[in-house]
Amino acid sequence: MTVLTMAKALNDGLRAAMERDPKVLVMGEDVGKLGGVFRVTDGLQKDFGEQRVLDTPLAESGIIGTAVGLAIRGFRPVCEIQFDGFVFPGFDQIVSQLAKLHFRSQGKVRMPVVVRIPFGGGIGAVEHHSESPESLFAHVAGLKVVACSNPADAYWMIQQAIDCDDPVIFFEPKRRYWEKAEVDLDAAPPPLFASRVARAGSTLTLAGYGPVLRTCLEAATAAEADGHDIEVIDLRALSPLDLGPVIESVRRTGRLVVVSEAPSEASVTAEVAARVQEQCFHSLEAPVIRVTGFDTPYPPSKCEEDYLPDLDRVLDAVDRSLAW
Amino acid sequence: MSDPHDWAPSVPAVPDKRPSREHVLAALKATDEGDPNLVQLLTPEGERVSDPRFDHFAGDVDSAALQELYRDMVLVRRFDREANALQRQGQLGIWVPLLGQEAAQIGAGRAMQPQDMVFPSYREHGVAWTRGIDPTELLGIFRGTDHGGWDPLATRFHLYTIVIGNQCLNATGYAMGQRFEGRVGNAVGAGDDGSMNEATVCFFGDGATSQGDVHEGFVWAAVYDAPVVFYCQNNQWAISEPTERQSRVPLYKRAAGYGFPGVRVDGNDVLACLAVTRWALEECRTGNGPVLVEAFTYRMDAHTTSDDPSRYRLADELELWKLKDPIERVRVNLVREHAVGQEFFADVQAESDALAARFREHCLQMPPPAPDRMFANVYAEGSPTIDAQRAEYLAYLESFEPEGSLAGAGGEGV
Ligand SMILES: Cc1ncc(C[n+]2csc(CCOP(=O)(O)OP(=O)(O)O)c2C)c(N)n1
Numbered sequence A: 001m002t003v004l005t006m007a008k009a010l011n012d013g014l015r016a017a018m019e020r021d022p023k024v025l026v027m028g029e030d031v032g033k034l035g036g037v038f039r040v041t042d043g044l045q046k047d048f049g050e051q052r053v054l055d056t057p058l059a060e061s062g063i064i065g066t067a068v069g070l071a072i073r074g075f076r077p078v079c080e081i082q083f084d085g086f087v088f089p090g091f092d093q094i095v096s097q098l099a100k101l102h103f104r105s106q107g108k109v110r111m112p113v114v115v116r117i118p119f120g121g122g123i124g125a126v127e128h129h130s131e132s133p134e135s136l137f138a139h140v141a142g143l144k145v146v147a148c149s150n151p152a153d154a155y156w157m158i159q160q161a162i163d164c165d166d167p168v169i170f171f172e173p174k175r176r177y178w179e180k181a182e183v184d185l186d187a188a189p190p191p192l193f194a195s196r197v198a199r200a201g202s203t204l205t206l207a208g209y210g211p212v213l214r215t216c217l218e219a220a221t222a223a224e225a226d227g228h229d230i231e232v233i234d235l236r237a238l239s240p241l242d243l244g245p246v247i248e249s250v251r252r253t254g255r256l257v258v259v260s261e262a263p264s265e266a267s268v269t270a271e272v273a274a275r276v277q278e279q280c281f282h283s284l285e286a287p288v289i290r291v292t293g294f295d296t297p298y299p300p301s302k303c304e305e306d307y308l309p310d311l312d313r314v315l316d317a318v319d320r321s322l323a324w
Numbered sequence B: 001m002s003d004p005h006d007w008a009p010s011v012p013a014v015p016d017k018r019p020s021r022e023h024v025l026a027a028l029k030a031t032d033e034g035d036p037n038l039v040q041l042l043t044p045e046g047e048r049v050s051d052p053r054f055d056h057f058a059g060d061v062d063s064a065a066l067q068e069l070y071r072d073m074v075l076v077r078r079f080d081r082e083a084n085a086l087q088r089q090g091q092l093g094i095w096v097p098l099l100g101q102e103a104a105q106i107g108a109g110r111a112m113q114p115q116d117m118v119f120p121s122y123r124e125h126g127v128a129w130t131r132g133i134d135p136t137e138l139l140g141i142f143r144g145t146d147h148g149g150w151d152p153l154a155t156r157f158h159l160y161t162i163v164i165g166n167q168c169l170n171a172t173g174y175a176m177g178q179r180f181e182g183r184v185g186n187a188v189g190a191g192d193d194g195s196m197n198e199a200t201v202c203f204f205g206d207g208a209t210s211q212g213d214v215h216e217g218f219v220w221a222a223v224y225d226a227p228v229v230f231y232c233q234n235n236q237w238a239i240s241e242p243t244e245r246q247s248r249v250p251l252y253k254r255a256a257g258y259g260f261p262g263v264r265v266d267g268n269d270v271l272a273c274l275a276v277t278r279w280a281l282e283e284c285r286t287g288n289g290p291v292l293v294e295a296f297t298y299r300m301d302a303h304t305t306s307d308d309p310s311r312y313r314l315a316d317e318l319e320l321w322k323l324k325d326p327i328e329r330v331r332v333n334l335v336r337e338h339a340v341g342q343e344f345f346a347d348v349q350a351e352s353d354a355l356a357a358r359f360r361e362h363c364l365q366m367p368p369p370a371p372d373r374m375f376a377n378v379y380a381e382g383s384p385t386i387d388a389q390r391a392e393y394l395a396y397l398e399s400f401e402p403e404g405s406l407a408g409a410g411g412e413g414v
């Protein structure tokens, strides 16, 4: 067991993947000498050289587009997008090439590319630094989308994403980068595209991913005092969704609250709600309730406490579900 | 116009097709000092030197006008430093310092006319100053109460753009509109103030020159003869990446490839920046746009208050650039060539301290936004989804508060 922050766990995971496979490259803005603005790639350029850790020119379309070319050539690029709001210049390359090449080439060309995106709010940042765009990617056929929520998952999931022969959009909850936890470097990790029961319970199911997972766990602890035994599920894989554990759980509890920082319209949480009501209709004791960011642009940071689903809003939804 | 093939530096011929790192570096810095391609009117030592092409555009700058430029730079530097301090004291979430770029911004800003439009990036506090935007109006962005407090249409100073390069296309489109509406190339008769001719200035950094949006902006502007001055402040760094991560050639030479002129100006020389921008604006107003100006300067502070430059650059470089300080050379020139006395400098100092005090006071008293601020102005024509979310959220908040205490907490337009 080692105690790691999420940022360090990702760093160690990247290092392990780079040591295993010389075709793994890290590329992005300020990832080399600086080690990334969150230091997730700290020290990698020093140890692996400038040919494997590339401080690229400042252009996200360039980062993704050249990663696609490198992947065609047999490399396994790990691209860093500096902040969620800056992925959009690269969105064309992601949607038009990265997502579709395997399909277009009838399986002859693989795209083992990871696009790492620090996402979510809560750090008091200026515009474009706090967004949760995961649903936009989950909507694109050909992409796999995951989000880690804790250091142990971060350590394993980044390596599994790099090993994956499909393109993986890898969301990292930036406000949790500095939270520490024990990581068992010898334990066999669960599969990448699998959700996970983070806390067992029987009266209500609380599902979330990324930064809000901790909020969900805190809500479960708080609800304990009122005699509620809440099950918390970390979705982890947003596309393809692994709803097996959620469905199994809802069939027992009859109640589901889904939490995410992203706006709710046409989102991952909407997909979860739709599928759960399709498959658990007869077990549901209450409608599926969603606690999300609002359908507004991410607000100035002094408003983010109002915007983000916090403990109180999650507990309020739990109460409403239980009172149904 | 510069020949795109003449960028080879004054180092031995390139041995093979691929220039070495040394060649690239030498080329990028070739016109920094003592090169005829760098437009300079005030040396770092404060000596007024002549430039046959651009002297004309600074011909009216007498002692009083130069004092005004000096005053601008001192005031702007002063509130920039105050903002840095406010961030350190937890009053701002972040600050983006302009230290070292005062001349590049004041020179360009003072070259503009009221009818011109500006598209800044996020470091253009000095340009904002020249557009009459009170420095306190910048604070909301960095304190997190708004995304820009000024009216971009009334001030003709667009909101800050943080997504690198986006504004270059927006500026080009705006300039296309100026042209489509016949606001360029009009003959200026006696008694006309010239305001029937307009131009747009787009600010961006050296790093931004790699973005597709910037290249596309160059292409569009060229194809539509848009009256836009692309004003690149090459401060040598894009966070941790030096300019050679973005280009093999000096940035101003890129213009040739798109078919318009590019000029490199000493970005620490306020007079040269003023003159070159005036020329570029005149080109645009008379229908000869676009133009690229590369203001060669240096980011004297961290990228932002969140950045630690000691991780990627040497203090020596900073020391060298200190010798080229944009304010000091004007001070020396005012004393030596215009016999400006100590009283003037003391007055400016006092004025800057008063500005800083007012700036700080304002910052400390900024009210937090109302809880429903985020629901306002998402759409021009409203949205039932947002209306419902707003109502639901306010009802939720009410459930915590004593009856009625949130009444009047904002609404549309908050
Ligand atoms: C599209 C996009 N990608 C990345 C960033 C993060 N970022 C902010 S400033 C910056 C460097 C910009 O350098 P430059 O254009 O030289 O301007 P300077 O900050 O030096 O004024 C980067 C990479 C961003 N704001 N937008």
Ligand SMILES: [Mg+2]
Residues within 6 Å of the ligand: B205, B206, B207, B233, B234, B235, B236, B237, B238, B239
């Ligand atoms: Mg720069």
